[in-house]
Amino acid sequence: MRLSSIFITGLTFAAAAAISLVAANFSVELIEDSSEIGVRDALDARGLTWAEVEADGLQVTLAGLAQSEAVRFQALTAAGTIVDAARVIDEIEVEAQAAIAPPRFSAEVLRNDAGLSVIGLIPVSTDREAMVDRFIRVSGQDRVTDLLEVADYPAPPGWEDALGFALTALDDLPRAKVSISAGRVEITAITDSAKDKAEMERALSRAAPPAVLLTLNIAAPRPVITPFTLRFVIDDGGPHFDACSADTEHSRDAILKAAAAAGMTDVGRCTVGMGVPSPTWSEAVTQSIAALARLGAGSVTFSDADITLIAAEGTAQDTFDTVVGELENSLPDVFALFSKLPETVDPDVGPPEFIATLSPEGQVQLRGRVPDEAFRNLADSFAKARFGSDRVYVAARVVPDLPADWAARVLTGLEALSELSNGAVRIQPDSLSVTGNTGNSDARAVIASLLAAKLGEAEKFEIDVTYREKLDPVAGLPTPEECEAEIGAIVAAGKINFEPGSATIDASALATMDDIAEVIKSCGDLRLEIQGHTDSQGREEMNLSLSQSRAQSVLNELRARRVLTSSFTAKGYGEAQPVADNDTEEGREANRRIEFRLIQPEPSVPEGDSALESIAENSDILPNETTSEEGPGQ
Structure with a gap:
């Protein structure tokens, strides 16, 4: 009886435990389902349908691929509104983000009489301290306002070319705004005259590297014309x-x-x-x-x-x-x-006259009539002051009873003649004529204004002045390529010889060096590389050293002739670049040479500029070369 009671009691406890276990499992499943459904609904309501939800007991796991960290945080926050945030397991992955695009580097320099200021964003690789020091040297005063910012990104293609050119150009721009970006420089400036504007545009255009797009906005104020x-x-x-x-x-x-x-x-x-x-x-x-x-x-x-x-x-x-x-x-x-209305004059009666001529070589002759000895000396002194004391020859004779204004007309005529490159002035009692050639496009207007102001209203004068571009000191400057061709013609006619085995220029080549120096002096700014080359005889290291010494000797000879060589370099290439066969004496003779090359910077392509990319891909950036053979010996 007692055993039966114990069995029943045990069976009761077992049934209760089984019922409890079933109830617990059901409760867990109910909690899991309600949590999973609730979190999924919250995510869907916020448009986060990419998220995957899985409930495991009291824990809720979120998975999936979020577009960004912000979207991932939104998903976690939405789940936390349904279940305790501590129960949320984060297994969300975030899409890989593209690298942040580098900023657009640029700088703007403003320079005027009050000083210099610079503002912009530059790469960290640009030496900011050296850049500001250069601005201080350019302005000539310690008044540089530095508003530059720096970003730790690599410099884009063309940035260094544009910056280097802008820094160089600022030396000749006392009043200007210079805008610098990768591969581009824009210069806005004002000059004192149209002539200065033309000179500045020509100089800047010639100095700009090929890879830099240069935009010029040079203004010249209207001249004050006195008299009008x-x-x-x-x-x-x-x-x-x-x-x-x-x-x-x-x-x-x-x-x-x-x-x-x-x-x-x-x-x-x-x-x-x-x-x-x-x-x-x-x-x-x-x-x-x-x-x-x-x-x-x-x-x-x-x-x-x-x-x-x-x-x-x-x-x-x-x-x-x-x-x-x-x-x-x-x-x-x-x-x-x-x-x-001039009176008709008998052509058989010759009026007194005074003639001054200016030759293309600068020689001046004064002929004709002057009123007295004192004025002849005055005219001589005036002409020497205008044209040079060693260039004036006086053959005028003293004749009395000349018109009262004769002296003033002669001096005015000489002043007008000084505006010409060559020509003549003819003065008669009722007329004055100026004829000749000039390199100044405004010379005719200047002469007309001069004569009208000094001779008076009723005077008759004629001006026959022709502008010749080749006489213009600005327009007449040869291009670097023309200078290179002229140097080539000189070295083709006379060799630059060296003493055998040394870097000493042979005396026979000194005349050639004189001619080359004269050409370079007339070319303005010119960037040249003087290259030395040898044949293949001897050790390669010795040939390289000898070619460098010879190129340097040529550079020193140009300096001795007062040629400005700050933009020149001397470089030896040894035997590395033969132009003929080193197995024959003729070939070795040809390989022993000096070459003059124009220096042209390697073009760098501005960022995103397809036109420049096409040019860089399809153009030969090697400069033209002019070759001079040397004498025997390496």
Whole structure:
């Protein structure tokens, strides 16, 4: 009986345990399902459908591939709103992110009389301290405002080329803004004159490396023209301007249109400047040009508001009176007209005259008549001051009873002659003529202004001055390639020989060095590499050393001739670059040589610039070379 009671009790406990276990399992499954469903719904509500949810007891595991750390954090936060955050197991992976793109490096330099400032972002590889020191040297004062920032990224292609060029260009830019980026430099500057602008644009364009895109915005202020001068002539050569000034582009166009209507076929050049005596300048000029055209020949000269109209000799008196009368009545009030009809002169009677000539070599001769000995000495001194004391020859004779203004006319004529490269001045009692060639495109206008200011309103003068580009000290400069070709012609005609086995230039080659030095002096800025080469006889190390010494000797000879060689380098290549067979004496002779090469920087391609990439891929960046053979010996 007792055994049966114990069995029943045990069986009861066992049944209770089984029921409890089943209930616990059911509860766990219920919790897992409710947690998993709840978390999944929370994720779906936030658009995080990529996340995978798995419940294991009280723990909830999140898995999947999140687009970023921020999205991963959103998923964990959403799960934490449903279950305790401590129960959430994070197995989410994050997509690999692309490397952060490097910043755009750039710098902007502002320089004026107040100092220099620089702002921008530069790579850490750029020596900032050296860059600022260079700015201090350029400005000549310790007033450099440094607003540069640095980023730890590699410098993009073309950055160093652009920065180096900009730093060099700043030496010649006292008032400018220079913007620098990879492979690009933009320069905005102002110059004092159109001539300075042309010189600056030419120098910067020549100095820019091939890989740098250079943009120039160079401005030149309008010149102040004093006196405001215009001279229009109709003679045997046809209608033309000796000088032309206008106050606006519209005024210039109106004046050129009037000249074309008067028969001028050439493209006229008219300077737009400041200093006009009246807003009605173009009206007065166009009326005067039309009046001269009606007369058929002669000249009309403006000096500020004073107008001088001189008809050609032989013009009918009634025609002259009619044209001048109508012009006087139509001119704006501020302008005053002086008109003259020259009397017919007997051609058999020779008037007194004074002639000064300037040869292309710079020699000056003074011939003709002067009023007295004192003035002859004065004219001699004046000419020597203008042209050089060793270049003036005086053959003028003293003749009394010359016109009272003869001395002033002679000195004015000599001053006008000094504006020419070569030519002549002829002075007679009623006329003065200036003829010749010049390298200054503004010389005609300068001479016309000078004569009008110093000779007076009623004086008759003629100007026949031709601009020659080859005489222009700016436009006439040869290109580096032309200089290289000229050096090549010199070294082809005469060898640069060395004493056998040494770096001493043979005396027979000194004349060739003289000729090369003269060419380089006329070429302006030029970057040259002087290369030394030998044949293959002897040890390679000795040949390399000898070629370097010979190239340096040539460089030293140029320096001895006062050639600026700061942009030159000397480099020896030994026997590494033969141009002929070293197995023959003729070949070895050809390989013993000096070469002159233009230095051109390796182009670097600006970032993202497909056009430059194409150029870099398809162009031969090796410079042209000029070869000079040497004498016997390595």
